[in-house]
Amino acid sequence: MIEVQNLTKRYGTFVALDSISFSARQGEILGFLGPNGAGKTTTMRILTGYMPPTEGSAQVAGYDVFDDSLEVRRHVGYLPETVPLYRDMTVRGYLDFLARLRDVPQRKARIDEVLARVGMTDRARSLIRSLSKGMRQRVGLAQAIVHNPDVLILDEPTIGLDPHQVQDVRALIRELGQTRTVMISTHILSEAEQMCDRIVIIDRGRIVAEDTPEQLRARLHRSGRLFVRVGGRAGQNAGQLLGGVPGVTGVEPHADGYLISARPRTDVRAALAAAVVGHGLELLELRPWALTLEEIFLEVTTALDHEPVAGERRHA
Amino acid sequence: MRNVRIVAQRELAQYFLSPIAYMVAFAILLLTGFLFNSDLGQRAGRLPPDGTAVLGVFGFFTVFFAPLITMRLFAEEAREGTLELMLTMPVRDGDVVLGKFLGAWAYYSIILGLTLVYQVIWLSITTFKAYQLSPELDIGPVISSYLGIWLFGGAALAVGLLFSAITENQVVAGFLSIATLFILWLGDFAGLVVQNRVIAQVIRALSLQAHYSTSFLIGVIRFEDVVFFIGLIVVMLFITTRLLESRRWR
Numbered sequence: 001m002i003e004v005q006n007l008t009k010r011y012g013t014f015v016a017l018d019s020i021s022f023s024a025r026q027g028e029i030l031g032f033l034g035p036n037g038a039g040k041t042t043t044m045r046i047l048t049g050y051m052p053p054t055e056g057s058a059q060v061a062g063y064d065v066f067d068d069s070l071e072v073r074r075h076v077g078y079l080p081e082t083v084p085l086y087r088d089m090t091v092r093g094y095l096d097f098l099a100r101l102r103d104v105p106q107r108k109a110r111i112d113e114v115l116a117r118v119g120m121t122d123r124a125r126s127l128i129r130s131l132s133k134g135m136r137q138r139v140g141l142a143q144a145i146v147h148n149p150d151v152l153i154l155d156e157p158t159i160g161l162d163p164h165q166v167q168d169v170r171a172l173i174r175e176l177g178q179t180r181t182v183m184i185s186t187h188i189l190s191e192a193e194q195m196c197d198r199i200v201i202i203d204r205g206r207i208v209a210e211d212t213p214e215q216l217r218a219r220l221h222r223s224g225r226l227f228v229r230v231g232g233r234a235g236q237n238a239g240q241l242l243g244g245v246p247g248v249t250g251v252e253p254h255a256d257g258y259l260i261s262a263r264p265r266t267d268v269r270a271a272l273a274a275a276v277v278g279h280g281l282e283l284l285e286l287r288p289w290a291l292t293l294e295e296i297f298l299e300v301t302t303a304l305d306h307e308p309v310a311g312e313r314r315h316a
Numbered sequence: 317m318r319n320v321r322i323v324a325q326r327e328l329a330q331y332f333l334s335p336i337a338y339m340v341a342f343a344i345l346l347l348t349g350f351l352f353n354s355d356l357g358q359r360a361g362r363l364p365p366d367g368t369a370v371l372g373v374f375g376f377f378t379v380f381f382a383p384l385i386t387m388r389l390f391a392e393e394a395r396e397g398t399l400e401l402m403l404t405m406p407v408r409d410g411d412v413v414l415g416k417f418l419g420a421w422a423y424y425s426i427i428l429g430l431t432l433v434y435q436v437i438w439l440s441i442t443t444f445k446a447y448q449l450s451p452e453l454d455i456g457p458v459i460s461s462y463l464g465i466w467l468f469g470g471a472a473l474a475v476g477l478l479f480s481a482i483t484e485n486q487v488v489a490g491f492l493s494i495a496t497l498f499i500l501w502l503g504d505f506a507g508l509v510v511q512n513r514v515i516a517q518v519i520r521a522l523s524l525q526a527h528y529s530t531s532f533l534i535g536v537i538r539f540e541d542v543v544f545f546i547g548l549i550v551v552m553l554f555i556t557t558r559l560l561e562s563r564r565w566r
Binding site: 045048049050051052070071073074076078080082083084085086087088089097098100101102103143 | 318319322323330333396398399400401404405406408563
């Protein structure tokens with residue numbers, strides 16, 4: 001449904017996208033993560049036919065974004081980062097205008113259906129200018145799905161919503177993603193983790209990692225690392241105590257505990273537990289150390305000359 | 317053309333949702349009404365009625381209020397982010413430009429139509445014998461003047477639309493449009509003071525006033541004047557479309 005090959009976008013000498021490639025199939029929710037200025041919005045704008053790429057190709061719903069731009073636009077629902085609303089129009093009037101431009105059949109019934117899905121039925125006659133930010137966001141989402149598109153491209157779709165609305169919108173996106181291709185950009189990593197089938201991390205115009213949330217975590221889970229939290233009057237001694245356990249190669253203070261590195265294929269958990277308890281201390285926590293998605297994100301987007309992670313796609 | 321019609325209908329409706337439309341209509345009717353009243357007072361019973369007196373001034377007003385109508389058309393959409401929405405709709409850029417222009421022109425036509433009340437008054441006091449105060453109204457120049465001012469308004473709106481697509485600031489768009497239209501309006505006088513005959517002719521040929529006041533307003537419909545205004549509209553809309561397309565490449 002979305003097929004991007006060596007996509008490059010330059011603004012003068014500035015390279016906003018540097019030969020990125022990725023794909024998303026039908027029934028998949030693709031998360032697009034990256035810091036500000038990474039190239040997320042540029043990618044989305046190219047995929048929606050708003051601007052052409054400098055080099056490379058992109059196909060959406062089987063149509064080339066440059067050669068068949070109008071067809072692409074017919075099959076895509078797009079919610080830009082700044083929700084595009086005509087503030088002097090009513091919610092229904094706004095959706096009706098866009099549905100007419102998109103030639104939606106049985107317009108009135110479809111608009112009723114979409115309003116119900118985003119929970120705005122009771123505000124259909126309200127002027128958009130009188131709506132709260134969360135409601136405006138939902139109206140923006142309604143316009144993106146009013147024509148029942150094959151591909152949905154949503155730039156920060158839950159921004160500005162209250163927690164209940166966030167849950168509702170996430171549920172809606174998950175539902176929409178069952179039969180369509182959905183691409184969302186977000187800064188909320190837990191959101192990507194919860195909603196997306198696959199995540200692409202982009203930084204400075206390059207894709208630095210791409211995989212499922214589980215695989216990303218698993219592959220960045222450092223073998224042999226454990227997190228240990230010790231209670232009682234351990235003080236500085238706990239670090240020395242843990243470092244002296246056979247098989248332990250490194251101890252690094254982390255948060256309110258320690259990250260323990262061990263020799264490959266060596267299980268030091270029992271020895272660590274015995275050492276702590278044997279010295280009269282309390283063992284509060286002992287678990288394998290896995291990076292959260294947030295830590296993965298920071299790791300792959302802050303290192304200038306980072307090591308490629310498993311599943312990573314590098315494009316020079 | 318379907319998309320053009322949809323965009324035009326929304327733009328026309330939008331004018332009546334904002335106070336500026338009513339303010340412009342109020343100001344135009346107040347000024348022209350005042351002019352008509354004083355003209356009527358001077359002529360009644362003494363001079364032949366002149367239905368074009370108000371329309372002559374309406375042309376000058378158009379230089380100032382046409383930009384008020386057009387300044388928001390693209391500038392506001394760019395600022396509010398709705399232009400990105402429009403440009404990702406399955407609609408050609410040219411359709412968006414033409415739709416917005418026709419919406420604005422329709423609104424202009426409605427305001428122009430309001431001035432027909434003055435012609436009705438003239439006709440009622442010159443045609444109905446019982447109340448006849450003056451000779452009958454010469455309807456020919458009135459019809460040609462309405463055609464001329466309508467085309468003139470379209471050209472002025474097209475110029476305003478172009479400047480609205482240049483900047484995201486409505487005030488800047490309005491100011492640049494007024495300045496340009498004012499220069500084009502005064503081109504008639506500039507042609508008179510320039511010594512070089514060829515340059516003077518070129519300047520005068522580009523003057524809005526020369527194509528309106530000395531032809532349509534006196535009951536003459538010249539082919540070249542019609543072509544001038546329609547040509548100006550086409551060129552301005554073409555450049556505006558190209559400007560809009562250039563946003564995609566920036």
